[in-house]
Amino acid sequence: MEGTRLRILQLLQKNGNATVEGLATGIGLAPPTIRRHLDILQRDRLVGFNEVRKKTGRPEYSFYLTEDGQECLPKDYDRLLTMVVDEIGGLTSDDVRGSDGPQILHDVFTRISHKAASDSAIPIGQNFQNRVKSLVTLMDQQDFSPLLSVDGNAVELKLMNCPFRSVAMKNPSICSYDFHLISKVLDVDISRIESIRDGAGGCIYRILASESEVKELASVGSN
Numbered sequence: 144m145e146g147t148r149l150r151i152l153q154l155l156q157k158n159g160n161a162t163v164e165g166l167a168t169g170i171g172l173a174p175p176t177i178r179r180h181l182d183i184l185q186r187d188r189l190v191g192f193n194e195v196r197k198k199t200g201r202p203e204y205s206f207y208l209t210e211d212g213q214e215c216l217p218k219d220y221d222r223l224l225t226m227v228v229d230e231i232g233g234l235t236s237d238d239v240r241g242s243d244g245p246q247i248l249h250d251v252f253t254r255i256s257h258k259a260a261s262d263s264a265i266p267i268g269q270n271f272q273n274r275v276k277s278l279v280t281l282m283d284q285q286d287f288s289p290l291l292s293v294d295g296n297a298v299e300l301k302l303m304n305c306p307f308r309s310v311a312m313k314n315p316s317i318c319s320y321d322f323h324l325i326s327k328v329l330d331v332d333i334s335r336i337e338s339i340r341d342g343a344g345g346c347i348y349r350i351l352a353s354e355s356e357v358k359e360l361a362s363v364g365s366n
Contacts, residue, residue, distance in 0.1 A: 147172065148180050152189065152212055156288075157303055159344040160207040162195070181206060189215055210309075217286035219306040223317075226255045248316035256323035259285075265328060271356040278328045287321065290345075293361040298350040300325065305339055305346065312340060321346065331356075 147170065154169050155161055163181065167174045184190040189212035195203040230251045239247055265277040275291065275298070282289040288303035302321060311317040318338065325348055326333050332351040337343035352360070 147176075148184055151177070151180055151184065152208060152215060155190065155206060155208045156213070156216060156344070157290075160193075160205045162203055162205055166206070184212070187211075213308055216304055217288075217306060218308065219286060220310070223307050223310065227251060230255050230258075245316060248314070249319050252316055252319035253323045256320045257327050259320075259324055260327040263328070270359070271329075271331075271352060272359050274329050275350075275360055278325060281324075281328065282321075288345075293357060296354055296357050298352055298357055298360060299336075299347055300350060301337075301345045301347045303345045308339065315340060318346070322348070325350075 150170050151166055154166060158165075161169070163174050163177050166181075167177045170177065181190060181192075185192070188209055190206050191209050192204045192206045195205050197203060234247075234251075238250070242250065259281075263277070263281050265274070265281070269277065279289050279291055279300075282300075282302065286304055286306040290301045290303060292299050292301070305311055305321075307317050307320070318335070318340070322333070322335060329350060329352075334349045334351065335346060336349050337345070337347040339346055
């Protein structure tokens, strides 16, 4: 998919939901044009809507992505399968001794994330600001659609897209990948404060940086 309908899906993914007027403003097209595209997206079951009740005037509708709509945005299940098969194929009996299935999966995705961080060619010894920039670039290359924000003493990274979404919704072990990739690249503690598995629009990670590191990042702005 490309063009206006793709831009509508991307805006809905980023914002969670939006009205016709909001989409028209964000894309720069007239509301009737947006409505025609939304009709097609609804027909294809990529977009749903809820009525927004107002005290006066005509009812307004808020549009959102369905799961089919989420799956229309970048996904990379082939890469996921390749990474998992390669990593499992290299496990030894010692690696899995005493571990159940969920623990093995968690360990596999942790290993995969560490390998991805090592393969990313991010220079060792970068300052915090440059490590964050490198991380955002890496996550963007892997279709996570990262958004970085700095608010006061907090640094948050929101992943708007999950390239492994349908698998992650069924198995939380998949989420070990992005968690440990972020932690490995930044070399700091992080916490996941929102997850798509819990109904959030994207997975949000709080980066537990020092006050000086946060100030350093805020001084040059965030994405």
